[in-house]
Amino acid sequence: MTETMFQASVRMPVRAARTSLLSRVLASWQGRIGGGIVTFFTLMAVFAPWITPHSPTEVDFMSVMVVPTLEHPFGTDEVGRDILSRVILGARTSLLVVVAATLISSVAGAAIGLVAGWVGGWVDTLVMRVMDAMLAFPLIVLALAIIAVLGPSLTNAIIAIGIVKIPHFARLMRGEVLTLRTLDYIKAVETMGLGLPRILLRHVLPNAAGPVLVYMSIAASLALMTEASLSFLGLGIQPPTPSWGGMVSVGMQNWHFWWMSFYPGLAIFITVLAFNLLGDAIRDAMDRRLS
Amino acid sequence: MRRVLDPVLQIVPTVLVVSLIAFLLTSLLPGDAALSRLGLDATQEQLDTMREQMGLNDPVPVRYLYWLGRAVTGDLGNSLRSGEPVAEVLARRIPVTLELAVFGTGLALLIGVPLGILAAVRRDSWIDVATNLFALSGMAIPFFWLGLLLIMFFSLHLQWLPPSGYVPFFENPVRNLHLMALPSLTIAVAFAATLMRQTRASMLEVLNADYIRTAHAKGTPPIRVILHHALRNALIPIITVLGLQMGTLLGGAIVTETVFGLPGLGRMMVDGIYKRDFPIVQGALITIVVAIVVTNLLTDLCYRFVNPRIR
Numbered sequence: 001m002t003e004t005m006f007q008a009s010v011r012m013p014v015r016a017a018r019t020s021l022l023s024r025v026l027a028s029w030q031g032r033i034g035g036g037i038v039t040f041f042t043l044m045a046v047f048a049p050w051i052t053p054h055s056p057t058e059v060d061f062m063s064v065m066v067v068p069t070l071e072h073p074f075g076t077d078e079v080g081r082d083i084l085s086r087v088i089l090g091a092r093t094s095l096l097v098v099v100a101a102t103l104i105s106s107v108a109g110a111a112i113g114l115v116a117g118w119v120g121g122w123v124d125t126l127v128m129r130v131m132d133a134m135l136a137f138p139l140i141v142l143a144l145a146i147i148a149v150l151g152p153s154l155t156n157a158i159i160a161i162g163i164v165k166i167p168h169f170a171r172l173m174r175g176e177v178l179t180l181r182t183l184d185y186i187k188a189v190e191t192m193g194l195g196l197p198r199i200l201l202r203h204v205l206p207n208a209a210g211p212v213l214v215y216m217s218i219a220a221s222l223a224l225m226t227e228a229s230l231s232f233l234g235l236g237i238q239p240p241t242p243s244w245g246g247m248v249s250v251g252m253q254n255w256h257f258w259w260m261s262f263y264p265g266l267a268i269f270i271t272v273l274a275f276n277l278l279g280d281a282i283r284d285a286m287d288r289r290l291s
Numbered sequence: 292m293r294r295v296l297d298p299v300l301q302i303v304p305t306v307l308v309v310s311l312i313a314f315l316l317t318s319l320l321p322g323d324a325a326l327s328r329l330g331l332d333a334t335q336e337q338l339d340t341m342r343e344q345m346g347l348n349d350p351v352p353v354r355y356l357y358w359l360g361r362a363v364t365g366d367l368g369n370s371l372r373s374g375e376p377v378a379e380v381l382a383r384r385i386p387v388t389l390e391l392a393v394f395g396t397g398l399a400l401l402i403g404v405p406l407g408i409l410a411a412v413r414r415d416s417w418i419d420v421a422t423n424l425f426a427l428s429g430m431a432i433p434f435f436w437l438g439l440l441l442i443m444f445f446s447l448h449l450q451w452l453p454p455s456g457y458v459p460f461f462e463n464p465v466r467n468l469h470l471m472a473l474p475s476l477t478i479a480v481a482f483a484a485t486l487m488r489q490t491r492a493s494m495l496e497v498l499n500a501d502y503i504r505t506a507h508a509k510g511t512p513p514i515r516v517i518l519h520h521a522l523r524n525a526l527i528p529i530i531t532v533l534g535l536q537m538g539t540l541l542g543g544a545i546v547t548e549t550v551f552g553l554p555g556l557g558r559m560m561v562d563g564i565y566k567r568d569f570p571i572v573q574g575a576l577i578t579i580v581v582a583i584v585v586t587n588l589l590t591d592l593c594y595r596f597v598n599p600r601i602r
Contacts, residue, residue, distance in 0.1 A: 133308035136580050136587075138542030141560070145316045148564040148572050225433060229546050232435045233561050248436055252550065255454075258443055265436030273431035 034277030054082035075259035104162025109169020117177030176208035221275030388555035394475035399482035407490025429484025438550035534590025
């Protein structure tokens, strides 16, 4: 009896310490709302072709720029396409850009930071100088400059947005690596004479990955915003592929028909907000686990 | 003297790398600069002479050094479309973006700092919750969408302000201010949100300090404690954020200029990309980034002088 009670009282804190990151994230209202909307957005993007109430590409000159009604809850655009359907399909474009661009920047940035931080010396100085110079450019300005070279398209938008976030991940990773290098267990694997790739990939990377993963949520929100801005300027996703930024831009030329720009813009706003909230929640959850 | 000189010298490599990136990006632009200068009916001979004259046959490092040498003396080349010197185009465009940035920063300070103080002083009250919601929304709202909403409300619905256009300040100050009001507000909101969060955080830190309790105990009026004792010490991180956000502000200006039809640096860059006019893109790019690097430097210097504890 006493023994079981003792065990129980000992186990409690152990289990509490093991609570998964996910449940800690979902414990905060930011995590629940942000996570909920991001999940909704992802499902909407994945199932887009099956859930649009109308065809997002079908032109209907009998119902051009129709005010929102039950038939078309978000109204129709300048060639009679259903805006709700286009907003749903636009989520797909946005998700593709966000996921692909964030993968490019996190993988490339982490690799650069890992090598620069580990090797040190002039390689580190040179690489970080270039990263700092890239950070001096506002995201949208550097992305525009890259688009100027590559030309506007979906693939190039992904590449441009992927590249502009590389320095952020590189700096983050480098900082982690510099801290890890001083720790005994990393010194130990070095002394054991393991190969460099094995040390970096098996021992350094997994222990430095936490902050990088946290930052991905913030990077996703910035990627979404940058894609929307590029498409709004006409230098991102090209029509007829529906993109939220591009739809706002068309709506701007017809601003008496408010719904044309209002709903796609609202979609960008809510999704960016959700990614920010989720990012805050993940950061707080990690902080609490560390402390 | 070292306090001023060190940070100044530190930005030299950054500016060099920035100029190299800008040069490489734009010298990689597809399309033949000689062809776009001469037009499609140019003969092969004319094209070859033009390429030689423009130095397009030289290796890239040589072209970079020539370009850098000319850029330092203020010669950024000529527009490929109009033949106008890029420096002259910049001279016309910079005041527009500068005015937008100054008004935007001013408005952001007027909105963000008082709200931040209020949120910190009335911590956990409905004011704190409301300002937090404002900050969250302000940071997530796209500049172009906010600009459109403002146009729809203030120009189309209330008909108070014109929706778009630009008149130089010295030509017609009243009309200029009317036209700049909505764009300035558009870029101010996101900035105000960041400033508000920073003001709240640094005020909260300071308000818990012993010397604030002492000031209260002495019977100093609460307003004076907040503004004179607390805010002064909370200002340093606020100044830092002000400088660091200049990039976001100028990035926002690019998009905002498009919404409101303002002929600034951002519009110059976007139009340059559309027209494949690379000296124009290069000029706008360099100006924006140098402005940001210099602002960061000034912030750094300000910081050192405001806070004597930092050496």
